[in-house]
Amino acid sequence: MRVKAVIEYNGSKFYGFQRQKTTKNSIAETIELALSSLGIFGKIRGSGRTDRGVHATGQVVDFELPKYWQNRSLSELKYRLNQKLGYIRFKYIKEVDNSFHSQYSAKVRVYRYLIKTSTPNIFESEFISYYNIKNIKLLEEALNLYIGRHNFKYFKKEGSVTSSDIREVYKIKVVKLGSFVAIYFFANGYLRSQIRLMIEGALKVERGELNLNKLKEQLELKQKHFTTLAQPQGLYLHKVFY
Numbered sequence: 712m713r714v715k716a717v718i719e720y721n722g723s724k725f726y727g728f729q730r731q732k733t734t735k736n737s738i739a740e741t742i743e744l745a746l747s748s749l750g751i752f753g754k755i756r757g758s759g760r761t762d763r764g765v766h767a768t769g770q771v772v773d774f775e776l777p778k779y780w781q782n783r784s785l786s787e788l789k790y791r792l793n794q795k796l797g798y799i800r801f802k803y804i805k806e807v808d809n810s811f812h813s814q815y816s817a818k819v820r821v822y823r824y825l826i827k828t829s830t831p832n833i834f835e836s837e838f839i840s841y842y843n844i845k846n847i848k849l850l851e852e853a854l855n856l857y858i859g860r861h862n863f864k865y866f867k868k869e870g871s872v873t874s875s876d877i878r879e880v881y882k883i884k885v886v887k888l889g890s891f892v893a894i895y896f897f898a899n900g901y902l903r904s905q906i907r908l909m910i911e912g913a914l915k916v917e918r919g920e921l922n923l924n925k926l927k928e929q930l931e932l933k934q935k936h937f938t939t940l941a942q943p944q945g946l947y948l949h950k951v952f953y
Contacts, residue, residue, distance in 0.1 A: 764943035840945030
C-alpha cells in the first residue's frame with residue numbers, strides 16, 4: 712500500500728531534504744531511519760528538494776507500507792513517527808493510488824519567503840530573513856519580471872545539472888502586514904536555489920544596486936549580473952497542489 716504524507720520541518724537543523732554523501736543529517740534520511748525503526752523499509756520520495764536551512768510547512772512525501780502496517784491505523788503511524796522526530800512533524804498520512812508520485816504528480820508548488828523589515832528577535836532569527844525594504848512597489852515590479860515561462864539558467868546554483876532549465880512561474884503574490892513581508896511563488900517547479908536567486912535580484916533592484924533592465928538582461932540570458940543568494944531562513948515550501 713502506498714501512502715502520501717504532508718510534513719513540516721525546521722530546515723535549520725538539517726543539511727537539506729536530499730540524502731547526502733558526507734552526512735546522515737538530511738530530512739529524507741532522518742525520516743527513513745524513523746520509518747525503519749517501525750519496520751518500514753525503503754526510500755521515501757519528496758515533492759521537492761529543499762536546500763540547507765530552508766523550511767517546509769507543506770512538503771509532501773510518499774512511501775510504501777509493508778503488509779505488517781496495512782491493517783493498522785495510519786493515525787497510529789503518524790503518532791509514533793512524531794514521537795521519534797524532533798524537528799520534523801507529520802501533519803497527516805493517507806492512502807493513495809500506486810501511480811501517485813510526490814514529485815512527478817505535482818502540478819503547482821508554492822513557496823513562501825518571509826521577510827521582517829525590522830531586526831528579528833532571537834526567537835524569530837531561524838525562521839525569518841531580515842531586509843530593510845523601503846520601496847515595496849519597486850520590489851513587486853522586479854518580482855513580476857519572473858512571471859511566465861523562462862529559461863532560468865542564470866537563476867540556479869552553479870554546478871547543478873538539469874535536463875532543462877525552463878520553468879513556468881504562474882503567479883507571485885506579495886503580502887505586507889506591519890513589519891512583515893511575505894512573498895508567495897506559484898510555479899510548476901524550480902531549479903536549485905532559483906527562488907533565493909530571484910529574491911536576491913528583486914532585492915538588489917529595491918536597494919538600487921541593480922536596475923530593472925539589468926535584471927531583465929539576466930533573465931533573458933544576455934548577461935549575468937549577480938550570483939549571490941538571498942538568506943535561507945525565510946524560505947518555506949508552503950504547499951503542493953496535485
